[in-house]
Amino acid sequence: MWKYIKKYLFFAVMAGLFMIGEVMMDLFQPGIMNRIVDEGVLGIQSGSAGNLHVIWTLGTEMIILVLFGGFCGSMNNVFVHMSGQNIGNDMRKDCFRNIMTFSFRQIDRFGAGSLVTRVTNDITQVQNFVSQFVRGMIRTFLLMFGSIFFMFRLNHKFGLIVLCAFPFLVGCLGICLAKADRLFVKLQIQLDAVNAVMQEDVSGIRIIKACVRELYEKIRFSEKNNELTRTQLGVLVIFAFMNPAVNALMYLVVAVILLAGSYETGSGGATPGTIMAAITYTTQLLNGILGLVMLFQNISRGLVSWRRIREILTAEPELEDGAFDGRTSARGEIEFRDVSFAYPGSGQMVLDHINLSIRQGETIAVMGVTGCGKSTLVSLIPRFYDVTSGSVLVDGVDVREYRQTALRAKIASVLQKSELFSQTIAENILWGKPEASEEEVRAAAVTAQADEFISSAPKGYDTVVAERGMSLSGGQKQRISIARAVIKQAEILIFDDSTSALDLKTEARLYSALKTASPKSTKIIVVQRIATARRADRILVLNKGTIEGCGIHEELMRTCRTYRDIYDSQMGEERENHG
Ligand SMILES: Nc1ncnc2c1ncn2[C@@H]1O[C@H](COP(=O)(O)OP(=O)(O)OP(=O)(O)O)[C@@H](O)[C@H]1O
Numbered sequence: 001m002w003k004y005i006k007k008y009l010f011f012a013v014m015a016g017l018f019m020i021g022e023v024m025m026d027l028f029q030p031g032i033m034n035r036i037v038d039e040g041v042l043g044i045q046s047g048s049a050g051n052l053h054v055i056w057t058l059g060t061e062m063i064i065l066v067l068f069g070g071f072c073g074s075m076n077n078v079f080v081h082m083s084g085q086n087i088g089n090d091m092r093k094d095c096f097r098n099i100m101t102f103s104f105r106q107i108d109r110f111g112a113g114s115l116v117t118r119v120t121n122d123i124t125q126v127q128n129f130v131s132q133f134v135r136g137m138i139r140t141f142l143l144m145f146g147s148i149f150f151m152f153r154l155n156h157k158f159g160l161i162v163l164c165a166f167p168f169l170v171g172c173l174g175i176c177l178a179k180a181d182r183l184f185v186k187l188q189i190q191l192d193a194v195n196a197v198m199q200e201d202v203s204g205i206r207i208i209k210a211c212v213r214e215l216y217e218k219i220r221f222s223e224k225n226n227e228l229t230r231t232q233l234g235v236l237v238i239f240a241f242m243n244p245a246v247n248a249l250m251y252l253v254v255a256v257i258l259l260a261g262s263y264e265t266g267s268g269g270a271t272p273g274t275i276m277a278a279i280t281y282t283t284q285l286l287n288g289i290l291g292l293v294m295l296f297q298n299i300s301r302g303l304v305s306w307r308r309i310r311e312i313l314t315a316e317p318e319l320e321d322g323a324f325d326g327r328t329s330a331r332g333e334i335e336f337r338d339v340s341f342a343y344p345g346s347g348q349m350v351l352d353h354i355n356l357s358i359r360q361g362e363t364i365a366v367m368g369v370t371g372c373g374k375s376t377l378v379s380l381i382p383r384f385y386d387v388t389s390g391s392v393l394v395d396g397v398d399v400r401e402y403r404q405t406a407l408r409a410k411i412a413s414v415l416q417k418s419e420l421f422s423q424t425i426a427e428n429i430l431w432g433k434p435e436a437s438e439e440e441v442r443a444a445a446v447t448a449q450a451d452e453f454i455s456s457a458p459k460g461y462d463t464v465v466a467e468r469g470m471s472l473s474g475g476q477k478q479r480i481s482i483a484r485a486v487i488k489q490a491e492i493l494i495f496d497d498s499t500s501a502l503d504l505k506t507e508a509r510l511y512s513a514l515k516t517a518s519p520k521s522t523k524i525i526v527v528q529r530i531a532t533a534r535r536a537d538r539i540l541v542l543n544k545g546t547i548e549g550c551g552i553h554e555e556l557m558r559t560c561r562t563y564r565d566i567y568d569s570q571m572g573e574e575r576e577n578h579g
């Protein structure tokens with residue numbers, strides 16, 4: 001954490017100095033009060049009645065002290081927040097930057113809910129921790145030790161009384177904090193769980209309604225929430241009992257001082273003013289100790305949160321970046337050399353010894369039953385995952401040797417699940433090529449067969465897409481995603497089942513437009529329909545992670561059983577439709 005504090009050390013030091021000023025003013029006050037009572041009101045020194053002049057001068061002195069103390073307090077607050085807020089801001093940005101480098105696996109491992117809690121709530125806890133540390137540490141310790149010191153100076157006996165009570169107070173604190181610390185860890189984990197359910201349910205609200213799952217989800221959310229509340233209450237109860245316990249101990253001390261004071265006054269060892277000042281010091285000590293409670297509460301909570309933030313900050317990117325900048329003579333060749341792949345954490349091979357080479361400019365259709373590994377196969381090309389064995393080469397170079405940005409600059413992907421962002425349609429398309437002109441955006445949309453519906457919308461390309469593209473139909477979203485990929489003019493185009501929501505005619509128009517618009521790019525298209533696959537140069541048939549056949553339609557009809565099965569089922573469907 002030092003790395004972050006170091007940057008704003010000046011603010012922290014200034015805050016500390018002003019804090020010292022504030023506390024010193026607090027500590028001087030009882031001494032003056034003592035003199036006002038003894039010299040001014042009772043006139044003990046002069047042996048006569050009160051002295052108005054002394055009251056005036058000491059009173060003015062005290063007001064100046066209070067004002068100066070207040071000023072120091074305000075300045076301390078300003079500097080404390082300047083350090084705390086800036087540190088939080090830096091941490092949030094660093095966390096976000098690191099999350100952006102995470103592999104898909106790392107994102108899955110943390111969970112979106114937990115990442116959100118860490119970047120928001122946990123950082124706030126750390127911010128509080130830093131503020132409290134800068135403010136509270138100096139204040140409480142100065143106040144505690146200062147009041148004990150001044151108490152000794154005032155009267156040794158009173159000092160001893162307070163000192164005897166001190167270990168009991170600290171012991172009481174220690175026990176409570178030890179109990180609370182475990183709960184703080186639990187609290188943050190439960191907060192993760194609440195956020196995770198919240199996130200999943202809000203983004204999936206349509207499915208919840210479609211499946212009439214509202215009640216179940218309400219119960220699931222309530223359970224997580226109740227767990228959180230129980231822990232929260234546990235913490236509050238501990239502190240609810242601790243505060244009065246500390247208070248009671250302190251008032252016991254006050255009572256003992258009064259008792260000792262009555263003997264002392266009798267023997268001339270103390271004056272009423274001294275007793276008054278002693279009681280004020282005792283309350284200051286109490287304040288110091290209560291501050292310590294708050295401080296340790298914040299520190300232990302902050303440290304728990306800091307450990308969680310550190311997990312994000314220190315997580316190494318799992319996909320190590322290569323050094324190759326992607327400048328090759330070849331453009332758009334792909335080769336799978338004996339590639340096997342299992343998803344991290346699962347032992348099951350999803351791809352099994354795949355050997356395949358794809359020429360520049362070739363269009364290859366990938367087919368196979370659901371779950372056979374089509375999406376997995378294409379996700380290895382932009383290196384969304386690393387192969388378990390073998391290698392994937394793009395333009396003759398292993399994808400692991402590329403800088404990831406260089407590799408992905410060569411590839412435009414349309415994922416199976418189209419995701420858009422809550423910006424205008426034009427801005428969404430521009431993601432593919434930020435510097436593109438308006439004409440290019442339109443041309444890409446024309447190729448993707450999206451221009452017609454976009455232009456007929458009242459705001460056209462400036463229509464703002466609702467969050468995650470919820471305001472568009474499935475087919476519309478797919479076509480905008482395709483336009484976003486087409487505009488990039490990349491060497492390799494990957495369509496993962498990206499035209500499934502389009503009718504046959506639109507799909508056919510799209511592929512012929514694509515052929516004209518990007519004739520040189522290598523195209524890998526995962527498709528469901530034989531009619532679409534036949535337009536490709538070659539068709540690859542996957543079966544349980546292995547290549548069962550690769551060639552043109554007629555060839556596959558003769559040699560590949562899975563392909564024939566797909567053909568038969570689709571022809572059967574067509575006959576039924578015509579019949
Ligand atoms: N992130 C993941 N973690 C673990 N296993 C996964 C993951 N994604 C997919 N799988 C598994 O890998 C296998 C292949 O999945 P893949 O998505 O490649 O199939 P697909 O051929 O694209 O299917 P579909 O036609 O339904 O899109 C499936 O058995 C699936 O359960």
Ligand SMILES: [Mg+2]
Nearest residue numbers: 374375416497
């Ligand atoms: Mg798939």
